[in-house]
Amino acid sequence: TRIFIPLDSFAVANGADELCDELTHLAARRGLDIEIVRNGSRGMAWLEPLVEVETHQGRIGYGPIEPGEMEALLDAGLMNGGAHAKCIGDPEEHPFMKGQTRLTFKRCGVTDPLSLDDYEAHGGLIGLKRAIEMGGAGVVDEVTESGLRGRGGAGFPTGIKWKTVREAAGERKYIVANADEGDSGTFADRMIMEGDPFCLIEGMAIAAVATGATKGYIYLRSEYPVAIRVMREAIRRATAAGVLGVSMMGSAQAFDIEVRVGAGAYVCGEETSLLDSLEGKRGQVRFKPPLPAIKGLFGRPTVINNVISLASTPEILAKGAKFYKDFGMGRSRGTIPLQIAGNVRHGGLFEVAFGLTLGEIVEGIAGGTDTGKPIRAVQVGGPLGAYFPRALFDTPFDYEAFAEKNGLIGHAGIVIFDEDVDMKKQARFAFEFCAIESCGKCTPCRIGAVRGLETMDKVIGGENVSGNLELVEDLCNTMQFGSLCALGGFTPYPVMSAIRHFPEDFEGTPMRVA
Numbered sequence: 156t157r158i159f160i161p162l163d164s165f166a167v168a169n170g171a172d173e174l175c176d177e178l179t180h181l182a183a184r185r186g187l188d189i190e191i192v193r194n195g196s197r198g199m200a201w202l203e204p205l206v207e208v209e210t211h212q213g214r215i216g217y218g219p220i221e222p223g224e225m226e227a228l229l230d231a232g233l234m235n236g237g238a239h240a241k242c243i244g245d246p247e248e249h250p251f252m253k254g255q256t257r258l259t260f261k262r263c264g265v266t267d268p269l270s271l272d273d274y275e276a277h278g279g280l281i282g283l284k285r286a287i288e289m290g291g292a293g294v295v296d297e298v299t300e301s302g303l304r305g306r307g308g309a310g311f312p313t314g315i316k317w318k319t320v321r322e323a324a325g326e327r328k329y330i331v332a333n334a335d336e337g338d339s340g341t342f343a344d345r346m347i348m349e350g351d352p353f354c355l356i357e358g359m360a361i362a363a364v365a366t367g368a369t370k371g372y373i374y375l376r377s378e379y380p381v382a383i384r385v386m387r388e389a390i391r392r393a394t395a396a397g398v399l400g401v402s403m404m405g406s407a408q409a410f411d412i413e414v415r416v417g418a419g420a421y422v423c424g425e426e427t428s429l430l431d432s433l434e435g436k437r438g439q440v441r442f443k444p445p446l447p448a449i450k451g452l453f454g455r456p457t458v459i460n461n462v463i464s465l466a467s468t469p470e471i472l473a474k475g476a477k478f479y480k481d482f483g484m485g486r487s488r489g490t491i492p493l494q495i496a497g498n499v500r501h502g503g504l505f506e507v508a509f510g511l512t513l514g515e516i517v518e519g520i521a522g523g524t525d526t527g528k529p530i531r532a533v534q535v536g537g538p539l540g541a542y543f544p545r546a547l548f549d550t551p552f553d554y555e556a557f558a559e560k561n562g563l564i565g566h567a568g569i570v571i572f573d574e575d576v577d578m579k580k581q582a583r584f585a586f587e588f589c590a591i592e593s594c595g596k597c598t599p600c601r602i603g604a605v606r607g608l609e610t611m612d613k614v615i616g617g618e619n620v621s622g623n624l625e626l627v628e629d630l631c632n633t634m635q636f637g638s639l640c641a642l643g644g645f646t647p648y649p650v651m652s653a654i655r656h657f658p659e660d661f662e663g664t665p666m667r668v669a
């Protein structure tokens with residue numbers, strides 16, 4: 156009997172490794188014939204660790220199972236999918252799963268992440284085979300036609316980036332996967348690397364076919380030890396199986412991939428800073444031009460894409476551009492893995508076509524707050540994203556619609572706050588975050604964040620509130636338009652959205668900062 160206990164960090168943080176030990180021990184004592192499969196997470200974070208068993212009627216899930224509960228679960232008939240208070244039935248029939256369109260994450264939580272056979276049995280490698288048959292120009296056209304835009308936050312069309320690298324002169328070209336997922340409340344990159352690593356490998360190989368690159372790097376943050384381990388092992392297995400190597404999938408092209416571990420700087424998620432760090436330098440933002448597509452890693456033409464952008468391409472190549480493009484709205488095509496976190500009842504990963512309204516996401520899918528109090532603010536797009544009030548809950552999830560409301564969807568992280576949130580503190584936090592993480596290269600960000608923090612402290616202390624708020628606005632204007640990169644340039648989003656949408660928090664009695 157196959158029993159699935161996720162290796163995903165959601166599950167491990169809640170005792171999944173201990174559950175495996177318990178189950179191994181109990182199975183030996185009871186003489187049970189079991190195979191434990193360490194799968195990825197399906198994304199229902201509140202149910203982790205979600206233990207599943209393969210039965211004649213399909214998979215049956217139980218969650219969240221805490222360490223110490225395994226014996227009772229076995230007594231309840233886990234081996235046959237027996238009844239238990241924490242039984243959720245077939246996980247795929249769960250309302251949270253039923254509402255999704257899983258294209259990129261279709262295997263995550265379902266398969267054994269490190270089994271290439273399992274990967275192929277669930278549709279893996281079809282896209283890469285087709286890419287090799289089509290040739291580079293065809294792949295670039297297909298990805299351009301699909302409408303895929305960078306999922307890291309900038310929303311730049313992936314096909315155009317690939318075309319630039321394809322046409323750039325260079326004896327050596329690189330594919331770099333940006334896995335420095337530093338935004339608070341985001342975990343899509345981690346989930347795919349832990350739960351379906353071959354999908355990222357295949358996406359990078361497709362990018363290599365498109366551009367003629369021969370070497371790939373995954374710049375993976377050190378805070379993700381499970382992802383690092385799983386990715387490295389998956390690369391080793393893909394290389395042993397000939398998917399990567401001197402003759403990628405039996406083609407005439409060589410392509411191999413290496414994992415490089417980041418050292419914890421938020422700014423290294425910015426593409427040029429990431430390249431500096433990969434080259435062994437201190438991660439600092441580069442001036443553009445030249446674009447990395449022309450002069451990137453070690454001065455060579457480089458595709459640098461977010462993990463999810465790359466992991467979206469196997470399905471696009473396998474099913475065709477039209478299939479993918481049919482999902483979504485406006486210029487936001489395909490699906491987006493929403494990451495719902497914060498004070499939330501049903502947090503986790505929800506992959507869906509663009510176009511749901513923010514209200515449908517946070518009140519419908521997420522089920523409101525965990526405290527049961529009304530939602531007051533939602534921050535979308537990481538620590539540099541704007542705070543949305545209830546009045547803007549009708550905004551559809553789409554790059555342009557969010558930009559129109561002075562927000563951004565970023566990497567699609569959604570953090571929910573209830574009515575107890577103090578927006579003064581949130582505005583202060585944005586400056587504080589920027590001051591800590593600034594790379595120091597440009598003045599508006601390096602000095603602006605510190606001055607912003609000081610000024611916000613004066614506002615919080617009740618000192619000349621309106622005058623100091625005016626100063627903050629002026630400073631935000633300078634940071635937004637004068638900063639070299641998005642760290643300084645986007646810090647004004649959380650600050651100004653907090654001030655504009657929640658003015659009552661800035662006019663009240665002075666408070667003390669904790």
Ligand code: SF4
Pocket residue numbers: 422440592593594595596597598600601638639640641642643644
């Ligand atoms: Fe560095 Fe900040 Fe300037 Fe970006 S905005 S280059 S992080 S100092």
